[in-house]
Amino acid sequence: MSKTALAAEWEPKYAGRAERMRASEIRELLKVLDQPDVISFAGGIPDPALFPVRQAAEAYAAILGDAAAAGSGLQYSVSEGYLPLRQWIVRHMGSLGVVCDADNVVITSGSQQGLEFLGRLLLSPGDTALTMAPTYLGALQAFSAYEPRYDELRPEDGNRTPASYADAARAAGGAVKFAYVVPSFANPTGETLSRAAREHLLDLAGELDIPIIEDAAYAMLRFEGEPVLPIVALEVARRGSIEKARTIYCGTFSKVLSPGLRIGWIVAPKPLIRRLVLIKQASDLNNATLNQMAMHRMAEAAFDERVAASCAHYRRRRDAMLAALANHMPKGVSWTEPKGGLFTWLRLPEGLDGAALLTRSLAEARVAFVPGSAFFFDDRMRNTARLSYSLPSEDRIEEGIVRLARLI
Amino acid sequence: MSKTALAAEWEPKYAGRAERMRASEIRELLKVLDQPDVISFAGGIPDPALFPVRQAAEAYAAILGDAAAAGSGLQYSVSEGYLPLRQWIVRHMGSLGVVCDADNVVITSGSQQGLEFLGRLLLSPGDTALTMAPTYLGALQAFSAYEPRYDELRPEDGNRTPASYADAARAAGGAVKFAYVVPSFANPTGETLSRAAREHLLDLAGELDIPIIEDAAYAMLRFEGEPVLPIVALEVARRGSIEKARTIYCGTFSKVLSPGLRIGWIVAPKPLIRRLVLIKQASDLNNATLNQMAMHRMAEAAFDERVAASCAHYRRRRDAMLAALANHMPKGVSWTEPKGGLFTWLRLPEGLDGAALLTRSLAEARVAFVPGSAFFFDDRMRNTARLSYSLPSEDRIEEGIVRLARLI
Numbered sequence: 001m002s003k004t005a006l007a008a009e010w011e012p013k014y015a016g017r018a019e020r021m022r023a024s025e026i027r028e029l030l031k032v033l034d035q036p037d038v039i040s041f042a043g044g045i046p047d048p049a050l051f052p053v054r055q056a057a058e059a060y061a062a063i064l065g066d067a068a069a070a071g072s073g074l075q076y077s078v079s080e081g082y083l084p085l086r087q088w089i090v091r092h093m094g095s096l097g098v099v100c101d102a103d104n105v106v107i108t109s110g111s112q113q114g115l116e117f118l119g120r121l122l123l124s125p126g127d128t129a130l131t132m133a134p135t136y137l138g139a140l141q142a143f144s145a146y147e148p149r150y151d152e153l154r155p156e157d158g159n160r161t162p163a164s165y166a167d168a169a170r171a172a173g174g175a176v177k178f179a180y181v182v183p184s185f186a187n188p189t190g191e192t193l194s195r196a197a198r199e200h201l202l203d204l205a206g207e208l209d210i211p212i213i214e215d216a217a218y219a220m221l222r223f224e225g226e227p228v229l230p231i232v233a234l235e236v237a238r239r240g241s242i243e244k245a246r247t248i249y250c251g252t253f254s255k256v257l258s259p260g261l262r263i264g265w266i267v268a269p270k271p272l273i274r275r276l277v278l279i280k281q282a283s284d285l286n287n288a289t290l291n292q293m294a295m296h297r298m299a300e301a302a303f304d305e306r307v308a309a310s311c312a313h314y315r316r317r318r319d320a321m322l323a324a325l326a327n328h329m330p331k332g333v334s335w336t337e338p339k340g341g342l343f344t345w346l347r348l349p350e351g352l353d354g355a356a357l358l359t360r361s362l363a364e365a366r367v368a369f370v371p372g373s374a375f376f377f378d379d380r381m382r383n384t385a386r387l388s389y390s391l392p393s394e395d396r397i398e399e400g401i402v403r404l405a406r407l408i
Numbered sequence: 409m410s411k412t413a414l415a416a417e418w419e420p421k422y423a424g425r426a427e428r429m430r431a432s433e434i435r436e437l438l439k440v441l442d443q444p445d446v447i448s449f450a451g452g453i454p455d456p457a458l459f460p461v462r463q464a465a466e467a468y469a470a471i472l473g474d475a476a477a478a479g480s481g482l483q484y485s486v487s488e489g490y491l492p493l494r495q496w497i498v499r500h501m502g503s504l505g506v507v508c509d510a511d512n513v514v515i516t517s518g519s520q521q522g523l524e525f526l527g528r529l530l531l532s533p534g535d536t537a538l539t540m541a542p543t544y545l546g547a548l549q550a551f552s553a554y555e556p557r558y559d560e561l562r563p564e565d566g567n568r569t570p571a572s573y574a575d576a577a578r579a580a581g582g583a584v585k586f587a588y589v590v591p592s593f594a595n596p597t598g599e600t601l602s603r604a605a606r607e608h609l610l611d612l613a614g615e616l617d618i619p620i621i622e623d624a625a626y627a628m629l630r631f632e633g634e635p636v637l638p639i640v641a642l643e644v645a646r647r648g649s650i651e652k653a654r655t656i657y658c659g660t661f662s663k664v665l666s667p668g669l670r671i672g673w674i675v676a677p678k679p680l681i682r683r684l685v686l687i688k689q690a691s692d693l694n695n696a697t698l699n700q701m702a703m704h705r706m707a708e709a710a711f712d713e714r715v716a717a718s719c720a721h722y723r724r725r726r727d728a729m730l731a732a733l734a735n736h737m738p739k740g741v742s743w744t745e746p747k748g749g750l751f752t753w754l755r756l757p758e759g760l761d762g763a764a765l766l767t768r769s770l771a772e773a774r775v776a777f778v779p780g781s782a783f784f785f786d787d788r789m790r791n792t793a794r795l796s797y798s799l800p801s802e803d804r805i806e807e808g809i810v811r812l813a814r815l816i
Contacts, residue, residue, distance in 0.1 A: 048479035056482060056698075057472035064465035071456035074464060074666040109517060109692035116691045120553065141690040145528065258482035260697035282549040283524045284517035288696050289668035290464075 035366075039400035041387040042368040044187055044342050050310050051258055052302040059297035063290065073290035079281040080273070081107025081265070082292035088299050089251070089265050097233030098249070100242045104267050106276045107287045111217055111252040111264035116142040117279045118178070118213055118248060118266075123148045127174035130165065134345070134375030134384070136187045136215065139180055150377035153179055155197035162207035178211050178248075179204070183231055185218040185341025188375045188386035192339060198231045202238065202247075211246040218341035220256050220307050223315035225339045232267065243269045255342070256306050257298055261291040314342060320394035321387065324401035330408060335387075342390040345372070348383040348408065355382065357407070365403035443774075447808035449795040450776040452595055452750050458718050459666055460710040467705035471698065481698035487689040488681070489515025489673070490700035496707050497659070497673050505641030506657070508650045512675050514684045515695045519625055519660040519672035524550040525687045526586070526621055526656060526674075531556045535582035538573065542753075542783030542792070544595045544623065547588055558785035561587055563605035570615035586619050586656075587612070591639055593626040593749025596783045596794035600747060606639045610646065610655075619654040626749035628664050628715050631723035633747045640675065651677050663750075664714050665706055669699040722750060728802035729795065732809035738816060743795075750798040753780070756791040756816065763790065765815070773811035 063069045080086070086102040093100055108114040115138065123129065125147035131139070133152045140150075149172045153159055169176045179201060183193040193201070205212045214231045229237075232247040239245050252264035266276060280286070321344060325335050332349040346369075348354065354371030361367045372384025389397055471477045488494070494510040501508055516522040523546065531537065533555035539547070541560045548558075557580045561567055577584045587609060591601040601609070613620045622639045637645075640655040647653050660672035674684060688694070729752060733743050740757040754777075756762065762779030769775045780792025797805055 043484075045484050048483055051479065051482040053472060053475070053478045053482070056478070057469065060468040060472060061465065064461060064468060067461070070461045070464070071459065072668075074459040074461070074668040075456055076451075076453050076662075076667045109696075112690075113692040138690070138693070145687075145690060254484075258698075259484045259693075260480075260482040262692060262694070262696040279553075282520075282546070282553060283691075284521040284670060285546070285667075286670070288517075288670040288699055290666075291696055291699065 038362070038366045038368055039392055039396050039403070040368040041389065041392070041397075041400060042370050043391060044386075044388050045390060046255055046259060046310070046342075047313065047390055050306065050313060052298055052306055055298045055301045056258065056294065058301075059294040060290070062297065063293050069293065073293050075289060077286045077289040077292070079106075079286050080277045081105065081287060082289065082296060085263075085292045085296040085299070086265075088296055089267070092251075092299075092303075093249075093267055097229050098236055098242060098267065100267055103270050104242055104273055106266050106273050106280060107292060108250075108264045108266060108280070109262045109284065109287055110254055110259065111215060111250040112138050112142065113262075113283075114250040114264055114266045114276075115139050115180075115213070115215070116145070117276055117283070118250075119143040119146045119148075121275060121279060122177045122211075124174065124177075126172060128165070128169035128172060128176045130176060130179040130210075131377065132181060132186070133377060134188050134372060134381070135180070135377075136182055136217075137374050139182075139215065140375075140377055143180070148177070149174065151176070153181065153201070155181070155193055155201045159200065159204050162204055165204075166208060176208050176210050178213050179208075180213040180215065181231070182215040182217065183219075184216065184228065185221060185338055185343070187217065187341075188343055188370070188372070189345040190336045190338025190341050190343040191345075192228065195228050195234070198228065198234055201231065202235055205246065211248050214247055214249045216249060216251050217255055219251075221311055221314060221342070222340040223311050223318065242267070245269065248272065253295055253299065256303060256310060257295065261288075261295055263287060263291060263295050311340070314340075314390060316394060317389040317392075317397060318344070320397040321389040321401065324398045328402050328405035330405060333405075333408060342388050344387050344389070346385040346387055347381075348385065350383055352408065353382045354385045357385065361404060361407055365407050367400045367404045367407075369404075446770070446774045446776055447800055447804050447811070448776040449797065449800070449805075449808060450778050451799060452794075452796045453798060454663055454667060454718070454750075455721065455798055458714065458721060460706055460714055463706045463710045464666065464702065466709075467702040468698070470705065471701050477701065481701050483697060485694045485697040485700070487514075487694050488685045489513065489695060490697065490704060493671075493700045493704040493707070494673075496704055497675070500659075500707075500711075501657075501675055505637050506644055506650060506675065508675055511678050512650055512681055514674050514681050514688060515700060516658075516672045516674060516688070517670045517692065517695055518662055518667065519623060519658040520546050520550065521670075521691075522658040522672055522674045522684075523547050523588075523621070523623070524553070525684055525691070526658075527551040527554045527556075529683060529687060530585045530619075532582065532585075534580060536573070536577035536580060536584045538584060538587040538618075539785065540589060540594070541785060542596050542780060542789070543588070543785075544590055544625075545782050547590075547623065548783075548785055551588070556585070557582065559584070561589065561609070563589070563601055563609050567608065567612050570612055573612075574616060584616050584618050586621050587616075588621040588623065589639070590623040590625065591627075592624065592636065593629060593746055593751070595625065595749075596751055596778070596780070597753040598744045598746025598749050598751040599753075600636065603636050603642070606636065606642055609639065610643055613654065619656050622655055622657045624657060624659050625663055627659075629719055629722060629750070630748040631719050631726065650675070653677065656680065661703055661707065664711060664718060665703065669696075669703055671695060671699060671703045719748070722748075722798060724802060725797040725800075725805060726752070728805040729797040729809065732806045736810050736813035738813060741813075741816060750796050752795050752797070754793040754795055755789075756793065758791055760816070761790045762793045765793065769812060769815055773815050775808045775812050775815075777812075 086105040123146035232249040235245040249267040494513040531554035537556040640657040643653040657675040
C-alpha cells in the first residue's frame with residue numbers, strides 16, 4: 001500500500017471512481033433536492049412523514065427528565081453498545097430465525113459503519129471481495145479504502161465455480177476474503193435473492209472458506225409475498241448455532257425508525273464481535289449513548305407499527321411508479337418490479353448513458369435520479385439508472401416519470 | 409500489510425499491546441466503577457454532575473417539538489456536518505486565534521474518530537508517527553491499525569534533529585508522516601507545552617514537511633495561569649492563513665458539554681477537509697443529525713458557562729488530590745502538578761510495577777487507576793500510574809490517596 005508523500009496538496013489514500021462519483025454527481029443531486037420544482041427519485045432515504053416523531057420526543061424527554069438516565073445518556077458508554085438495545089436486537093433476530101445472545105451483537109453507527117469495520121478487519125490490498133454488480137455504492141466506498149479487487153457474484157444465474165473465484169484472486173495477488181450481498185430488496189435493483197440462491201451462496205462461501213456479509217438494510221420493507229429467511233438464519237439452521245456460522249449480518253434502524261440517530265448493528269459469532277468491539281473502540285469509542293437509549297424506547301414502542309406503516313406507504317408509491325413506468329416509458333426501456341424496499345432499476349436503451357441523461361434531465365425535465373454506473377465496481381452498463389420512489393407523492397411520481405419518459 | 413487468512417478463528421488485523429491493554433485491564437476497571445466501595449481514579453471521563461441536562465432536555469424538546477426540525481433531525485444529513493454547528497465552531501476557533509470558515513471544519517464522532525480518520529489517511533505500514541511518551545492511549549489505538557512505527561517527541565527538553573527523525577524513519581522502511589501531541593493538560597500527564605515548545609514543534613514539522621495533529625481535548629479546562637495559544641493559531645500567525653498552515657486541530661465537546669452525544673471536529677486547510685469528508689461518508693455517512701442540532705443549541709446556551717463551572721469544579725478536585733498526595737505519599741513517589749484538565753501522573757519508586765500495584769490496589773485498597781504502561785508505545789516506565797480526579801468527591805479523593813499511599 002504505497003501512498004504519495006504529503007506535499008503542498010493533501011494526497012488522498014483512495015480516490016476511486018465510487019468516491020469521485022459520490023463526491024461530485026451525488027453531492028450535486030443532494031443540492032437540488034432543496035429545490036421544490038425538482039422531482040427527486042435520487043435519494044434512497046426514508047420519507048420523513050414516517051418518522052416516529054412523537055415516540056422520539058417521548059423517549060428523549062423521559063431519559064433527560066430522569067437524573068440518573070440523563071447522566072448515563074450524556075456520558076461515555078461501552079463500545080459494544082447499550083445492553084437493553086442489544087437485547088432488543090437479540091429478540092428481533094430471534095423473530096427472523098436467528099438464535100443469539102447479546103454478546104453476538106455490536107452496535108454500529110448505521111450499517112455503513114459495520115461495512116467499513118468489516119473492510120478494515122478482513123481486506124488487505126489486492127484481496128478479492130465478491131459482490132453483485134450492481135451493488136450498494138456505500139459498500140464499495142467502505143471497502144475500497146482497503147484496496148481490494150472485486151469479482152462478480154451472480155447467485156440467481158449460477159455463480160462461477162469456487163476454484164474459478166479462488167484462482168482469479170490468487171492470480172491478482174490475494175485471496176477471496178468475503179462475499180457481500182444485499183439479499184432483500186437490494187440497493188440499487190430492488191431485487192431479492194431466492195432461497196435457492198441464498199443456499200447456493202452458502203455453498204460457495206463454504207467451499208471458499210469465507211464469510212458472507214449480509215446487508216439487511218431493506219429486509220423489513222416487504223410489501224407482498226412470502227418472506228425468505230435471512231442467509232444467516234439458513235446457515236444457523238445448517239450448522240446448528242450462530243457460533244458455528246460464518247455469515248455476518250448487518251442490520252439497521254435507519255429505514256424503519258430513523259437514519260438520523262445513526263444506529264445499526266452487526267450479528268456474528270462472538271470471537272468476531274470481540275474483534276469488532278476493539279475496532280469500534282479505536283474508531284469512535286461508542287455510539288452516542290443517548291441515542292441508543294432513545295432508540296431502545298422507540299423500538300419497543302414503535303418498531304412493528306412503523307414496519308407496517310412503512311410497507312403500506314412505500315407500496316403505494318411503488319405501485320404508482322410501476323404504473324407510470326408501464327404507461328409512459330417508450331419501448332426499449334425495462335425495469336425491475338421490487339416486492340419491497342425503496343428502489344427500481346431502469347435499463348435504458350443501449351447507448352443511452354445514465355449520467356448524460358441525468359444532466360439533461362436536471363436541466364430540461366427537473367427530474368433527479370442516480371445514474372446506474374455509480375453502483376458498479378467496473379465500467380459497464382452505463383445505460384442504467386436507479387429510481388427511488390420513497391420521497392415524492394404518488395402524483396409527483398407520475399409527473400416525474402412522464403417528464404423522464406418524454407426525455408428518453 | 410499482510411493478514412493471516414481467515415480460518416476457524418477470526419484473525420485480528422491488529423492485536424497490539426495497547427488494544428490488549430484496553431480490552432483486558434481497562435475493561436476490568438470499567439466494571440469495578442459500578443461497585444460503590446471502589447474509589448476510582450481510573451476513568452478520564454467528565455463528572456456527570458456537570459452535564460447541562462436542562463439545556464439538553466430543552467434542545468431535544470425544541471427540535472422534536474417542531475415538525476420541520478424533527479424531520480431534519482431524524483433524517484440523513486451531509487457528511488461534513490450541520491452547518492450552524494460548524495459556524496459555531498468557526499466562532500469558537502476565532503476566539504482561540506484561528507480565523508477560518510465553515511469549509512475548514514468537519515464534524516466527527518468525538519475527536520477519537522478524527523484521530524482514526526487521520527491515521528487512515530496519512531499512515532502506511534512502516535511509516536513513522538511522532539508522539540510524546542507517554543501519550544493518549546486512544547490515539548495509539550487509532551493509529552496502530554495502520555501499522556506505523558513510533559518515534560518520541562520531547563518538545564520541552566529539545567527534540568532530536570529533523571535529520572535524525574527522518575533517517576530513523578527511512579531506516580525503518582517508511583517516512584515520518586505526522587507529529588501527534590496533546591499540548592494542553594495532556595492525557596495522561598496533565599502537563600502543558602510552553603509556547604516555546606510549541607514553536608519548536610512547528611519548526612521541526614516545517615523542516616520534516618509534516619503536519620502536526622493537535623489534540624485539544626482538554627484545552628478549555630484551564631484552572632489558572634495564562635492561556636497558551638493553540639499550535640494551529642501559532643502556525644496561522646506565522647503563515648498568514650489557515651490555508652497555508654499544516655496543523656490539524658482536533659476539538660471536542662466531550663469534556664465540556666457531553667461525551668455521550670459523540671461530537672468532535674477537525675479544523676484544517678480545505679483540501680484536507682474535503683478528503684476527510686469523503687472518509688466520513690465512507691465510514692458512517694454523517695454524525696447523528698439530531699445530536700448535532702441539539703449540540704448547537706447546547707453550545708449556544710451553555711458552553712461558556714459550562715467551561716467556567718467545569719474549571720471551578722475540577723480545580724477543587726485537583727487541589728484535593730495534590731494536597732492528599734503531598735500529605736500522604738511516601739518518599740520516592742513524585743507526580744505532576746497540572747494547571748488544568750483531569751489528570752495527574754504518578755511516578756512510583758523504581759521497580760514498583762503500576763499494573764501489579766493495580767491488582768493489589770483493587771483487591772486490598774479498593775482503589776482504581778490506570779497503570780502508566782498503557783500510555784507508552786514501547787515497554788518502559790512501568791513504575792507509573794495515571795490518576796484522574798474528575799469523578800470522586802474531594803473527601804473520597806483524600807480517602808483514596810490515603811489507601812493507595814498505605815499500599816505503596
